[in-house]
Amino acid sequence: MTTAAEMLQSEFCSFADVIHAHATERPGAGAIVAPGKRLTFAELDSYADRIAVGLQQHGVQSGDCVAICGLNGWAYAALWVGILRAGGCVAPLAQSSTPEALVLMLADSAATLFFADANIASEMDLPDTVTHVSLDSDAAFGAWLPEEGVSPDPVAIDPEQGFNIIYSSGTTGTPKGIVHSHQMRWRQVTAFGGAIFTPDSSAILSTPLYSNTTLVTFLPCIGNGGKAVLMQKFKTREFLELSEREKVTTAMLVPVQYKRLMEEPDFDSFDLSAYQVKFCTSAPFAAELKADILKRWPGGLVEFYGMTEGGGSCALRAHEFPDKLHTVGQPMPGHEILLIDEEGKPVPQGEVGEIVGRSGTMMKGYKNRPEQTRETEWYDEAGNRFIRTGDVGRFDEDGFLTLMDRRKDMIISGGFNIYPSDLEAVVAEHPEVEEVAVIGVPSEDWGESPVGVVVGPSDAEAVRNWTNEKLGKTQRLAAVHIVDELPRSAIGKVLKRELRDRLKLG
Template sequence: MSDNVQFRIEPPLLPEILALNGKWRAADIAVVSGNDQWTWREFTSFSHQFAHGLRARGIETGDRIGVLMGNGLPMVQAIFGVIAAGAVVVPLNVSVADEAAVTLLRDADVSAVVACSIHQPRVEGMRDALPVSSLYITPKPHHGWLSFADVTAQQPSTLPETGLCPTDLINIIYSSGTTGLPKGIAHDHVGRRDWVYDVAIALRYHGGARTLITIGLYSNISWVAMLSTLMSGGCIYVEEQFNEHRFIERVEQHRITHTAMVPIQFQRVIEAAEQNGGADFSSMQAMMSCGSPLRETLKRAIFQHFPCGIIELYGLTEGIITTLEPEHAEGRWSSVGRPLMGTDICIVSESGDVLPAGEAGEICSRGRIGMPGYWRRDDANEEATFRDADGVPWMRSGDIGYFDEEGFFFIVDRKKDMILSGGQNIYPQDIEAVMVTHEAVFDVAVIGLKSEKWGETPVALVVRREDQQLEAGDLREWVNTRVGKQQRLADVLFIEELPRNPNGKVLKRELREQFGDKRYG
């Protein structure tokens, strides 16, 4: 070969990949939201114009831009306009309180905030606490704000030159705060691109994918579906909010092929389908469940209703992922599968020993999809690091699990949710798995509360099914005859609804705070 000829180029980053989709898939539909739909040409042209407009107003590569918006076409436009500008997207959970939103925006040190009309008044109340130089952008004209039209006016539709490096950040997604104060989980361009490559293959995305997104676009679950679809050249259907009847309608109407949801959403969809006498899910090719454990009874029900089955994904936004493929589910209903390709996982004891198959310990991971670190949190980075006997760093998950002889992983519980009773470790998930098999139990969370005798003792918070009558004492007795002696419940408390974050995780910290004044013998 001639040394003077070089046809190979460096792998493109996400802005370039999407720009090429805009070039070669120009007339294909890229985004649908409500009555709005954009072709790939329209989508990428707007993103590039928005990016040029941001840079013309002083936004530079690496600047952080907060996004406080509900699901819809404008939020998609904002996210990818910011990315095309080389800036860093900081999408905020819209359900956080104003005080918390200010804290996160200040922590990210944002140079601009993009908000939709619903959340504009909230941002107006925050402006005094944010940097004076910040830009304020909203889709429609509003006094004191730049509209999308203002930003994009007379700007070119080509991808701007930003001097972007592979290790420049692309986003900061704040953790759910289920176990404490949220941390900014930072991702760089090369890691995010490789993450999408690997996840898209594992979840079976392709250029013909029609993906229904029902969770807020501030969630990494939605980023899985959104980026995997768009990088593959498919089309995303963005719902403003989740409704099980609307989900069925959209799947049937648009012949949806892919989705990513949390277990409680799948549960509600199945119940709605059963109430309506069935639903046509034949178009579905691949679905992902994540965010919280997919219990065996629900997993089996999904396989009964959806011909494609379900891919369960265990993972952290930080970059630890396993997937259980539908073909491997039978006989392994409680497994979360094997590591994502290119990812390695080990199980570590409290004393720092790497454990063999069958022994439970903390799940740790390393691979190309891992985050470069928490935003400006060296303490959190060190806390999240395990170094093996050779000094190699691994990322700690905070979850307890084990793998079997075939390399399939099983999650035992969150390390911080573990109950220490009489010197014995009790994993709430084991008790919850028994309780959900009772016909009257719709939802359940087991937490540890104070005990004079044992230090902590397990207590179940239960949501009853609407058509069921059940006494707490009867349910406790039923459970205690089916679990080990150390796992027996001290109490069963009925509540209307379990507190969950938008990703479906039960907020056990809130439950411990709510019921923390209770004492048991």
């Protein structure tokens, strides 16, 4: 039998197979630590088998999507492995989405099984074609599971078939589904193996399992035989207590979480000596905060810059380059990043341009959206495919990338992606609103917060309250400002940069 170590040296292997190999070689080793329950690799593997059998009994075929929506927990983690073992494609959905958006995502993914907390499913108008399985308790989930000791029919995995679909947040229309292949995810698992994740590793995860931010740590950690410590909700003291008790070696956090941890009065009283490295991504990361973390928190600090769509990514090893904390680092090994001008031509070193990148970790495309997939692609003269980020940056003389602005108007709040067009569509439905623009403004607590600027109404707070009742929790407007008119360019485009400048001044 091929060992886990041999699998991890291969160009491709099924993720579910390597979990089985770890379970065979180290059955009693810890795999998952979740609220109320711990799983060894043998237990995780057994649950994965039972889940896969249940899916096959339901009629799930290779390539079919299975949806999950709920808080982090042992069952959520086991579902990832079980769905993949059955040959399915995981569609993890954000529990902060509106019921209407969740129904649209289920329809787009064509999932016929929906594992979700009961309070989420109860608010949805689920079609008859979708079967809901509750994740609210071990008993509820256990009632669906086949008996222990069953084995699923073996399924051959094509490296290019869908591993997961990550949906953008959305309130109107169908959110975009980013499809990642098995090959892409396997490359992430092996890229982080050895130097970062080993069987002795322990990673704490306090962001949701539907987020790519979480998955780029969760999958490589358990894929390399490490232990994943899951939190349902981020709380500073609980995070620190878990880190000390579980001897955590790695964490993936967004900047707002780092900020709150460093502000925790008792932070320095916890034993965090087991930490080897900490990761950060998903939002602007202040240089001052990085410096404070380096001073007070053992282990290295690495900031990643990239997109859920993949393409080119940068990494800043802050502990090695303390004079580059204002940057997002250099392109990672095997990643190529270029800056292009408005005409799609590469710019010289030192000049500002839109960031495009390519690597072995790139999305297959947006599900059911070939035109939008093409819009996010750029090809060089040799025909190589790059992913456009919509961000603007500049490389310094040492090859470190500094982000200058975000050409796309996406707002990143608390590590969550918020698309202004989704919010604008909701605000525009208000009977008194004539025009609307939503922009991101700096927030000490969240990094950025969405703010609406409207023409027409007389009561800004009434518009904000009306809108927020129709939005997901992470999308809600922090404020609404009333103006006489929106600034526009000669061709009628709203000048959002000018709106941001006005708010800063006013």
